[in-house]
Amino acid sequence: MYQCPLCHQLNSSSMICQECYGIIKSLVKNQNYCIHCGKEIVAGNICGFCQSHSVVLDKFWASYYYKPPISTLIQEWKFHSRIQYSQILSYLMTQNEPPWIKEQAIDCIIAMPLTIDSYQKRLFNQSLELALYISKKYRIPLWNNSYINKHNLKPQHNLSQKERIENIKKSFKVTKTPDVSTILIIDDVATTLATVTELAKSLKQKDSYRVLVWVLAH
Numbered sequence: 248m249y250q251c252p253l254c255h256q257l258n259s260s261s262m263i264c265q266e267c268y269g270i271i272k273s274l275v276k277n278q279n280y281c282i283h284c285g286k287e288i289v290a291g292n293i294c295g296f297c298q299s300h301s302v303v304l305d306k307f308w309a310s311y312y313y314k315p316p317i318s319t320l321i322q323e324w325k326f327h328s329r330i331q332y333s334q335i336l337s338y339l340m341t342q343n344e345p346p347w348i349k350e351q352a353i354d355c356i357i358a359m360p361l362t363i364d365s366y367q368k369r370l371f372n373q374s375l376e377l378a379l380y381i382s383k384k385y386r387i388p389l390w391n392n393s394y395i396n397k398h399n400l401k402p403q404h405n406l407s408q409k410e411r412i413e414n415i416k417k418s419f420k421v422t423k424t425p426d427v428s429t430i431l432i433i434d435d436v437a438t439t440l441a442t443v444t445e446l447a448k449s450l451k452q453k454d455s456y457r458v459l460v461w462v463l464a465h
Protein backbone atom coordinates (compact mmCIF):
# COMPACT_ATOMS: atom_id res chain seq x y z
CA MET A 248 0.00 0.00 0.00
CA TYR A 249 1.07 3.57 -0.66
CA GLN A 250 0.08 6.60 1.31
CA CYS A 251 -0.60 9.55 -0.95
CA PRO A 252 1.73 12.35 0.24
CA LEU A 253 -0.91 14.95 -0.61
CA CYS A 254 -4.19 13.71 0.89
CA HIS A 255 -2.68 10.94 3.07
CA GLN A 256 -5.20 8.37 1.88
CA LEU A 257 -4.02 4.83 1.37
CA ASN A 258 -4.15 3.40 -2.11
CA SER A 259 -2.76 0.31 -3.73
CA SER A 260 -1.82 1.43 -7.24
CA SER A 261 0.57 4.40 -7.09
CA MET A 262 2.33 6.80 -4.79
CA ILE A 263 0.00 9.68 -5.65
CA CYS A 264 -3.70 8.71 -5.57
CA GLN A 265 -5.79 9.07 -8.73
CA GLU A 266 -7.71 12.01 -7.33
CA CYS A 267 -4.59 14.05 -6.52
CA TYR A 268 -3.00 13.04 -9.81
CA GLY A 269 -6.07 14.46 -11.57
CA ILE A 270 -5.55 17.80 -9.80
CA ILE A 271 -1.85 17.83 -10.70
CA LYS A 272 -2.70 17.21 -14.36
CA SER A 273 -4.88 20.33 -14.31
CA LEU A 274 -1.71 22.32 -13.46
CA VAL A 275 0.02 21.46 -16.73
CA LYS A 276 1.26 24.83 -17.80
CA ASN A 277 -0.70 26.57 -20.51
CA GLN A 278 1.95 27.07 -23.15
CA ASN A 279 0.95 30.56 -24.25
CA TYR A 280 4.22 32.04 -23.15
CA CYS A 281 7.38 33.37 -24.69
CA ILE A 282 9.65 30.48 -25.73
CA HIS A 283 12.71 32.44 -24.49
CA CYS A 284 11.72 34.05 -21.21
CA GLY A 285 8.52 32.34 -20.07
CA LYS A 286 6.44 35.55 -20.00
CA GLU A 287 2.74 34.95 -20.73
CA ILE A 288 1.76 36.30 -24.15
CA VAL A 289 -1.54 36.51 -26.00
CA ALA A 290 -0.39 35.75 -29.52
CA GLY A 291 2.71 34.40 -31.28
CA ASN A 292 5.49 32.66 -29.39
CA ILE A 293 8.06 35.39 -28.71
CA CYS A 294 7.32 38.38 -26.47
CA GLY A 295 7.96 41.99 -27.49
CA PHE A 296 11.01 42.26 -25.24
CA CYS A 297 12.74 39.16 -26.63
CA GLN A 298 11.99 40.28 -30.18
CA SER A 299 14.00 43.44 -29.65
CA HIS A 300 16.76 42.20 -27.31
CA SER A 301 19.43 39.55 -27.60
CA VAL A 302 18.11 36.32 -26.20
CA VAL A 303 19.96 34.48 -23.40
CA LEU A 304 17.81 31.36 -23.13
CA ASP A 305 17.38 29.74 -26.54
CA LYS A 306 14.38 27.78 -25.31
CA PHE A 307 12.43 27.71 -22.05
CA TRP A 308 9.90 25.12 -20.97
CA ALA A 309 8.02 24.62 -17.70
CA SER A 310 5.99 21.49 -17.08
CA TYR A 311 3.59 22.86 -14.42
CA TYR A 312 2.34 25.98 -12.75
CA TYR A 313 3.88 26.40 -9.32
CA LYS A 314 0.59 25.99 -7.44
CA PRO A 315 -0.79 23.53 -4.88
CA PRO A 316 -0.72 20.58 -4.77
CA ILE A 317 2.50 20.34 -6.81
CA SER A 318 4.07 23.29 -4.98
CA THR A 319 3.23 21.59 -1.66
CA LEU A 320 4.98 18.44 -2.81
CA ILE A 321 8.02 20.42 -4.00
CA GLN A 322 8.27 22.28 -0.68
CA GLU A 323 8.07 19.05 1.34
CA TRP A 324 10.70 17.54 -0.94
CA LYS A 325 13.14 20.42 -0.57
CA PHE A 326 12.55 21.86 2.85
CA HIS A 327 11.80 18.65 4.72
CA SER A 328 14.41 16.60 2.82
CA ARG A 329 11.87 14.09 1.46
CA ILE A 330 14.25 12.64 -1.09
CA GLN A 331 11.75 9.84 -1.70
CA TYR A 332 9.64 12.32 -3.73
CA SER A 333 12.37 12.66 -6.36
CA GLN A 334 11.07 9.77 -8.42
CA ILE A 335 7.44 10.90 -8.53
CA LEU A 336 8.34 14.53 -9.28
CA SER A 337 10.72 13.46 -12.05
CA TYR A 338 8.00 11.27 -13.47
CA LEU A 339 5.45 14.10 -13.33
CA MET A 340 7.95 16.46 -14.99
CA THR A 341 8.44 14.13 -17.95
CA GLN A 342 4.65 13.73 -18.31
CA ASN A 343 4.72 17.21 -19.84
CA GLU A 344 7.99 17.23 -21.76
CA PRO A 345 9.14 20.05 -24.05
CA PRO A 346 8.00 19.46 -27.64
CA TRP A 347 11.61 20.07 -28.75
CA ILE A 348 13.27 17.57 -26.41
CA LYS A 349 14.00 15.01 -29.12
CA GLU A 350 14.68 17.33 -32.04
CA GLN A 351 17.19 19.77 -30.50
CA ALA A 352 20.31 17.53 -30.57
CA ILE A 353 21.05 18.20 -26.91
CA ASP A 354 24.65 17.25 -26.08
CA CYS A 355 24.53 17.40 -22.33
CA ILE A 356 22.48 18.26 -19.28
CA ILE A 357 23.52 20.59 -16.49
CA ALA A 358 21.61 20.45 -13.20
CA MET A 359 21.20 23.80 -11.48
CA PRO A 360 23.82 23.74 -8.70
CA LEU A 361 23.03 24.54 -5.07
CA THR A 362 24.97 26.82 -2.82
CA ILE A 363 27.02 24.93 -0.23
CA ASP A 364 24.69 26.24 2.51
CA SER A 365 21.56 24.87 0.83
CA TYR A 366 23.26 21.58 0.13
CA GLN A 367 24.27 21.19 3.76
CA LYS A 368 20.70 21.87 4.90
CA ARG A 369 19.03 19.57 2.35
CA LEU A 370 21.68 16.89 1.80
CA PHE A 371 20.63 16.47 -1.81
CA ASN A 372 20.37 18.68 -4.87
CA GLN A 373 16.77 18.52 -6.06
CA SER A 374 17.64 19.69 -9.60
CA LEU A 375 20.25 16.97 -9.86
CA GLU A 376 17.62 14.39 -8.85
CA LEU A 377 15.43 15.54 -11.76
CA ALA A 378 18.40 15.74 -14.12
CA LEU A 379 19.50 12.17 -13.34
CA TYR A 380 16.07 10.85 -14.25
CA ILE A 381 15.90 12.93 -17.44
CA SER A 382 19.44 11.99 -18.44
CA LYS A 383 18.57 8.32 -18.17
CA LYS A 384 15.18 8.58 -19.87
CA TYR A 385 16.38 10.58 -22.90
CA ARG A 386 19.93 9.17 -22.91
CA ILE A 387 21.61 12.56 -22.66
CA PRO A 388 24.89 12.71 -20.69
CA LEU A 389 24.98 14.71 -17.49
CA TRP A 390 27.77 17.26 -16.97
CA ASN A 391 29.49 17.09 -13.61
CA ASN A 392 28.16 20.18 -11.89
CA SER A 393 30.96 20.34 -9.36
CA TYR A 394 32.58 22.43 -12.10
CA ILE A 395 30.00 25.11 -11.43
CA ASN A 396 29.96 26.83 -8.07
CA LYS A 397 27.01 28.83 -6.91
CA HIS A 398 27.33 31.38 -4.17
CA ASN A 399 24.49 33.61 -3.09
CA LEU A 400 25.48 36.78 -1.43
CA LYS A 401 22.26 37.32 0.59
CA PRO A 402 19.15 35.23 1.26
CA GLN A 403 16.70 35.95 -1.55
CA HIS A 404 13.27 35.93 0.09
CA ASN A 405 13.34 39.41 1.65
CA LEU A 406 14.67 41.12 -1.45
CA SER A 407 12.70 42.98 -4.11
CA GLN A 408 12.84 41.70 -7.67
CA LYS A 409 15.44 44.34 -8.58
CA GLU A 410 17.58 43.48 -5.55
CA ARG A 411 17.31 39.78 -6.37
CA ILE A 412 18.64 40.34 -9.87
CA GLU A 413 21.59 42.33 -8.45
CA ASN A 414 22.20 39.63 -5.85
CA ILE A 415 22.18 36.85 -8.41
CA LYS A 416 24.56 38.61 -10.81
CA LYS A 417 27.90 36.87 -11.01
CA SER A 418 26.74 34.23 -8.51
CA PHE A 419 28.11 31.40 -10.65
CA LYS A 420 31.73 30.50 -11.07
CA VAL A 421 32.28 28.06 -13.91
CA THR A 422 35.65 26.32 -13.72
CA LYS A 423 35.27 23.88 -16.61
CA THR A 424 32.76 23.72 -19.44
CA PRO A 425 31.75 20.84 -21.70
CA ASP A 426 33.11 20.78 -25.24
CA VAL A 427 29.68 20.70 -26.89
CA SER A 428 27.23 23.02 -28.62
CA THR A 429 23.81 22.52 -27.02
CA ILE A 430 23.19 22.37 -23.27
CA LEU A 431 19.98 21.67 -21.39
CA ILE A 432 19.72 23.19 -17.90
CA ILE A 433 17.39 21.39 -15.52
CA ASP A 434 15.95 23.25 -12.55
CA ASP A 435 13.09 22.49 -10.17
CA VAL A 436 11.40 25.88 -9.82
CA ALA A 437 11.91 29.07 -11.77
CA THR A 438 10.14 32.13 -10.40
CA THR A 439 11.66 35.08 -12.25
CA LEU A 440 14.14 33.12 -14.40
CA ALA A 441 16.86 35.43 -13.07
CA THR A 442 18.96 32.59 -11.64
CA VAL A 443 18.76 30.35 -14.67
CA THR A 444 19.44 33.31 -16.97
CA GLU A 445 22.54 34.14 -14.93
CA LEU A 446 23.81 30.57 -15.21
CA ALA A 447 23.18 30.62 -18.96
CA LYS A 448 25.11 33.91 -19.22
CA SER A 449 28.06 32.45 -17.29
CA LEU A 450 28.14 29.44 -19.62
CA LYS A 451 27.80 31.58 -22.74
CA GLN A 452 30.71 33.74 -21.61
CA LYS A 453 32.94 30.69 -21.91
CA ASP A 454 31.61 29.34 -25.19
CA SER A 455 28.99 29.97 -27.84
CA TYR A 456 26.49 27.48 -26.49
CA ARG A 457 22.84 27.13 -27.26
CA VAL A 458 21.22 26.96 -23.84
CA LEU A 459 17.83 25.34 -23.39
CA VAL A 460 16.00 25.28 -20.05
CA TRP A 461 13.45 22.86 -18.68
CA VAL A 462 11.95 23.40 -15.23
CA LEU A 463 9.45 21.37 -13.27
CA ALA A 464 7.37 24.37 -12.21
CA HIS A 465 7.09 28.06 -12.99
Ligand SMILES: [Zn+2]
Binds near residue numbers: 251
Ligand atom coordinates in the same frame (compact mmCIF):
# COMPACT_ATOMS: atom_id res chain seq x y z
ZN1 LIG B 1 -4.13 11.90 -2.79
Ligand SMILES: [Zn+2]
Binds near residue numbers: 286295
Ligand atom coordinates in the same frame (compact mmCIF):
# COMPACT_ATOMS: atom_id res chain seq x y z
ZN1 LIG C 1 10.34 36.77 -23.96
